[in-house]
Amino acid sequence: MGMQYAPQETAEAVVLQPSQPAAASVVWLHGLGADGYDFVSIVPELQLPDALPVRFIFPHAPHRPVTLNNGYVMRAWYDIKALALQAEEDEAGVRDSQACVQQLIQAEIDQGVPAYKIVIAGFSQGGAIALQVALRYSQRLAGVMPLSTYLPLRHSLVAEASEVNKSIPILMCHGYQDTVVPLQLGERSRDLLLAQGYTVDFRYYSMPHSVCSEEVRDISAWLQQVLA
Numbered sequence: 386m387g388m389q390y391a392p393q394e395t396a397e398a399v400v401l402q403p404s405q406p407a408a409a410s411v412v413w414l415h416g417l418g419a420d421g422y423d424f425v426s427i428v429p430e431l432q433l434p435d436a437l438p439v440r441f442i443f444p445h446a447p448h449r450p451v452t453l454n455n456g457y458v459m460r461a462w463y464d465i466k467a468l469a470l471q472a473e474e475d476e477a478g479v480r481d482s483q484a485c486v487q488q489l490i491q492a493e494i495d496q497g498v499p500a501y502k503i504v505i506a507g508f509s510q511g512g513a514i515a516l517q518v519a520l521r522y523s524q525r526l527a528g529v530m531p532l533s534t535y536l537p538l539r540h541s542l543v544a545e546a547s548e549v550n551k552s553i554p555i556l557m558c559h560g561y562q563d564t565v566v567p568l569q570l571g572e573r574s575r576d577l578l579l580a581q582g583y584t585v586d587f588r589y590y591s592m593p594h595s596v597c598s599e600e601v602r603d604i605s606a607w608l609q610q611v612l613a
Contacts, residue, residue, distance in 0.1 A: 387429065387431075387432040387433060387434070387435075388403050388404065388405075388433050388434070388435055388437070388438060388439070389403070389404040390402060390403055390404070390428060390429075390441070391404070392425070396445075397444055397445060398421050398442055398443055398444040398445060398489075399421040399422055399425055399442075399443040399445075400440065400441065400442050400443070401425065401428055401440065401441040401443075402440055403438035403439060403440060404438070405435070405438040406438060406497075407438050407439060407440035407496070407497075407498055408437065408438050408439070408498070408502060408612075409437065409438075409439045409440075409498060409502040409503065409504070409527065409612040410439065410440045410441075410442060410493040410498045410502065410503045410504070411439055411440075411441050411442070411503075411504045411505075411506055411608070412442045412444070412486060412489050412490065412493070412503065412504070412505050412506065413441060413442070413443050413506040413507065413508075413511070414443075414444065414446070414462065414486070414505075414506070414507035414508070414510075414511025414512070414514050414515055415443065415445075415446065415460070415507075415508060415511050416507075416508045416509030416510050416511055416512075416533075417451065417459065417460075417461050417462075417465070417509060417510045418451075418454075418459040418460060418461070419460065419508075420445045420446070420460050421443035421444055421445045422443065423443070423508070424443060424508065424596075425441075425443055427596065427601060427604075428441055430598075430601050430605075431601065431604065431605040431608065432605060433605065433608065433609065434609070437608075437609060437612060437613075439608070439612065440493070440498070442489055442493070444485070444486070444489060445460060446460040446461055446462045446482070446510075446511075447460065447461075448460055448461075449461050449463075449464060449478070450464065451464055451465055452464055452465060452466045452467075453465040453466065453467060453468065461478075461510065462478065462479070462482040462510050462511060462513070462514045463475040463477075463478030463479045463481075463482060463510070463514075463537075464478050465510070468565075468566065468567075468570070469570075474537060474538060476538060479513070479514065479517055479537050479538055480517075482514045482517075483514065483517050483518050483521070486505065486514060486515075486518045487518060487522065490503055490505075490518075490522065490526075494524075500522070500524035500525060500526055501524075501525045501526065501527055502527055502612060503526050503527055504526070504527045504528045504529065504530060504608065504611060504612065505518050505519045505522075505526060505528075505529050505530070506529070506530035506531075506532070507530070507531060507532065507534065508532045508533060508534070508596070509532070509533050509534050509565065509566055509594065510534070511534075512530075512531035512532050512533065512534030512535075513531070513534050513535060513536070513537040514537070515529050515530065515531050515534075516529060516531050516534070516536050516537065516574075517537050517538060519550060519553060520542060520546055520547065520550055520553070520583075521542075521545050521546065521547050521550075522547055522550055523547055523549070524549065525549040525550060525553070526550060526553055527554070527611045527612055528553060528554035528555070528556065528607070528608075528611040528612075529553055529554075529555050529556075530555075530556045530558075530604065530607070530608075531555070531556075531557050531558075532557075532558045532559075532596065532600075533558065533559055533560060533563055533565075533566050533571070533594055533595075533596075534557075534566055534571065534574075535566060535570040535571060535573070535574045536574035536577055536578065539574070539577055542581065543581065546581070551582060551583065552583075552584065553583075554584070554586070554607075554610075554611045555578065555583060555584065555585045555586060556586045556588070556603075556604070556607045557571060557574075557575055557585055557586070557587045557588070558587075558588045558590060558596075558600050558603070558604075559571040559572075559587070559588075559589060559590070560589075560590050560591070560592035560593055560594065560595065560597075561589060561590070561591055561592070562591070562592060562593045563592075563593055563594045564593065564594065565593075565594035566594060568589075571587075572587070575587045586607070588600070588603060
């Protein structure tokens with residue numbers, strides 16, 4: 386059966402409250418053009434045990450024009466000029482979203498969930514922000530879960546990396562058939578992290594730019610491990 390959740394909606398986020406007081410939290414960021422509802426349906430599939438009451442926070446990115454999509458206005462954590470390792474990055478947008486997620490983390494801490502029981506997760510563009518936040522956060526976090534994504538602002542990481550999160554558990558998942566964020570971008574990001582001393586659990590799946598059932602099972606097992 387697994388844990389039961391009550392959905393709560395605000396202008397900023399969709400929140401799934403567990404039926405017992407939350408002992409841990411997952412802040413999960415959607416991808417470009419989606420919204421906070423994108424991953425809500427996955428939570429029941431995780432089948433987390435009753436002994437692990439987790440609050441899930443799915444924030445909505447703000448609306449902004451996206452250069453890659455001809456300036457079309459959509460929900461985005463930052464602007465994307467192009468998808469390549471050497472592409473110019475929207476540093477201001479990335480850092481704005483980083484600050485927003487840090488406020489969400491603080492809100493969880495204020496509700497009694499310690500930082501070391503908080504996971505930052507994200508898909509695609511949301512996964513990039515998850516890495517941006519978790520590797521720089523001043524308190525130890527439970528883990529970071531970047532899905533089908535890449536490492537943003539990599540040149541500033543050495544100077545800005547948080548010592549307490551140098552050993553943070555990192556679960557990176559990527560599909561072999563991903564044509565949106567090519568697998569090579571994910572692998573290159575993993576290698577950059579490994580070169581800086583991080584430990585990365587990198588998993589491959591036979592899927593496009595999406596999430597598959599095998600990956601959901603792996604996510605569930607990983608969450609239970611890092612939040613135990």
